[in-house]
Amino acid sequence: MxxxxxxxxxxxxxxxxxxxxxxxxxxxxxxxxxxxxxxxxxxxxxxxxxxxxNQIARSLRKGSTNTIGLIVADIANPFFGQLARIVEDEAIKHNYTVIFGSSDEDCVKSEALIDTFVNRQVDGFIIAPSEGCKSQINALINREVPLVLIDRYLPQLNTSYVVLDNFTAVYDAVTHLVEKGHRRIGMVAYENSLIHMSERIRGYKEAMIDHQLEKEIRIKKIAYNLPRQEMEKIIGEMLTHLISDALIFATNALSLAGLYAVKTNQKKVPEELALIGFDGNEAFDFFDSPLTYIKQPLEQMGRESVRILLDEMKGNTENQHIQMASKLITRASCG
Amino acid sequence: MxxxxxxxxxxxxxxxxxxxxxxxxxxxxxxxxxxxxxxxxxxxxxxxxxxxxNQIARSLRKGSTNTIGLIVADIANPFFGQLARIVEDEAIKHNYTVIFGSSDEDCVKSEALIDTFVNRQVDGFIIAPSEGCKSQINALINREVPLVLIDRYLPQLNTSYVVLDNFTAVYDAVTHLVEKGHRRIGMVAYENSLIHMSERIRGYKEAMIDHQLEKEIRIKKIAYNLPRQEMEKIIGEMLTHLISDALIFATNALSLAGLYAVKTNQKKVPEELALIGFDGNEAFDFFDSPLTYIKQPLEQMGRESVRILLDEMKGNTENQHIQMASKLITRASCG
DNA sequence: CTGAAAGCGCTTACAG
DNA sequence: CTGAAAGCGCTTACAG
Incomplete structure (x- = not known):
């Protein structure tokens, strides 16, 4: 230069x-x-x-960089991509820049990212925490780094967070299926112990119990890191046995894998099988019968997380916990 | 802290x-x-x-930040989201962090982002340049900031770039339609004078001419910033008149808008209307007859752009121009 | 009203 | 083998 x-x-x-x-x-x-x-x-x-x-010199002197570190599972995943965009826009409004990283739900990657971002003196973090990285997050808390968790939080840790009311989201989805006459309602979830997943599963279970369908509870758990073809195959096997007449998918990626499997196995929706997806996706709209799905208020989630973070960076040490309501978009896939 | x-x-x-x-x-x-x-x-x-x-202190002293600035049209757009992910992965391998920004194809935003990133002393830029921001990019060149343009380049400017061979991509798509027996082939493009769009249009036109279909040339140009409903409406109007028996969409977003319009207008694909989309999208797979589409080698594009940038940052001042071949994924939508 | 000076946390040429 | 010192480009408390 x-x-x-x-x-x-x-x-x-x-x-x-x-x-x-x-x-x-x-x-x-x-x-x-x-x-x-x-x-x-x-x-x-x-x-x-x-x-x-020279913003670097300025940052060194002032001790702040006007930078936000954003760590998601995968920026290429539309859910996180859209979130990133909202965070970006809010950040810019307040003269912040965002640096990002994808953890792949992997603790090792997550830690490397956090360390890098700490070294770069980011003023605060927005993180979708991975499984088992409690100690990393805790180290951040001990350093008193402003932090808001997103999409999931760690119940043992005292942090701000912005998440979906996952329990109610899935509970209501089950109820909707029951109202449409379905009884053998299954769920396809990730093998993941984090709160967002466990709450979705809990919502499913409790709803089934409340509707006297305890005996119909069937949950298939799939590893996050499987390639989609593998997921598809696993779901496909479920379909050939067809022990369920309705399926709820716990994430966007699972919903897609499910749709591919249903298509491959030529099941009729909703006649043979009712479906409820998670998050939006254009593919949901073009499926034979458009998919009913659980919609997250992405825009507000992104905004709130930045708002809270800015708040903390201004010195507000009070943790804020926000749980947002989802919306069930009902269409043809449930009959 | x-x-x-x-x-x-x-x-x-x-x-x-x-x-x-x-x-x-x-x-x-x-x-x-x-x-x-x-x-x-x-x-x-x-x-x-x-x-x-403290990486900030180190950066100040060393005069380099190990940071790459990535400017795309919209990080929430899966095309750019996926690209960002690849850039991220490549960057991490070489101990770089990436800061990103979305220009919305808007020159004012683009300039603000570039200035911010320059102030933050990024070591290099990867930019999908917007229309009319030639002078901004030129300023970067004058400052001798390592830079590679992506997705489109500016012919008047001497920079490295990694783009698709857009001309051939669309030329071949037209040929494919002709081989399938279509003659009244139309194109839906963006109102955008940048090279990627003009090359796609040129590919369309030349192919039409070469196939003696000069008189059938019909191009609809749509503004980038229209909401999808508006795009849908415009394409819908085209469909009701149905002057074409085949349509090529020049981008992913246009393809989607087109699919919605086709669905709304209940046109039969490929009987009444053949379709070719751009980039991949799950929705393409679930459309009544899966969409034939022009696939970009995203992975390689992302990698190459980082490789070239690193090269430049090491001092190589020779500009590298890479034009990659697309692949036509042929499926049911063309008959 | 304006400036000299310290200092943020590093790296690195230089001296010994 | 190791350290004193300068300096990257800013901001800001302080002095006048």
């Missing part, structure tokens, strides 16, 4: 100290009572030299 | 200078011939105090 213009260059050119230049360029000319003429000269010089402040 | 541990703290504790600590922690102990015992003490102290180097 070519020679960069610094405060000093402007100071030299105008014939003042870097302090004065700094004041003027940061809009403190009134407060510091810098002469109007000097101020003008400085501004002109800055423009003329095409001065761009 | 709580008190942070610095090099000095370790130095004090062990009783050496910060220089020695720095050498040891950066693996220069051999080179600088630091005593084995001292080195061990330093490493132990660092571990004990849970030392995390």
């Amino acid at each position: 070519s020679k960069k213009v610094s405060l000093k260059d402007i100071a030299t050119k105008v014939g003042v100290s870097t302090a004065t230049v700094s004041y003027v360029l940061n809009g403190l000319e009134k407060e510091k009572r810098v002469g109007v003429e000097v101020a003008k000269k400085i501004k002109d010089a800055a423009r003329e030299l095409n001065y761009m402040p | 709580s008190k942070k541990v610095s090099l000095k703290d370790i130095a004090t504790k062990v009783g050496v200078s910060t220089a020695t600590v720095s050498y040891v922690l950066n693996g220069l102990e051999k080179e600088k011939r630091v005593g084995v015992e001292v080195a061990k003490k330093i490493k132990d102290a660092a571990r004990e105090l849970n030392y995390m180097p």
